[in-house]
Amino acid sequence: xxxxxxxxxxxxxxxxxxxxxxxxxxxxxxxxxxxxxxxxxxxxxxxxxxxxxxxxxxxxxxxxxxx
Numbered sequence: 001x002x003x004x005x006x007x008x009x010x011x012x013x014x015x016x017x018x019x020x021x022x023x024x025x026x027x028x029x030x031x032x033x034x035x036x037x038x039x040x041x042x043x044x045x046x047x048x049x050x051x052x053x054x055x056x057x058x059x060x061x062x063x064x065x066x067x
Contacts, residue, residue, distance in 0.1 A: 021051035
C-alpha cells in the first residue's frame with residue numbers, strides 16, 4: 001500500500017469532519033440569532049470547537065501518513 005492509498009481514507013474523513021464542523025457552526029449561529037438561552041448556545045459552540053479539533057487531528061494524521 002503506497003502513501004496515496006493510505007491517505008485516501010483520511011482525506012475522506014477530513015472532508016466529512018469539515019462538513020460536520022460547518023454544520024455545528026451553522027447551528028450555533030442560528031441559536032445565537034434566535035436568542036436562545038446561553039447554555040444552549042455555549043453547547044453548540046463547544047460542539048463546533050470539538051469538530052474543529054477533529055479536523056485538525058485528522059489533518060495531522062494525514063501529514064504524518066504522507067511524510
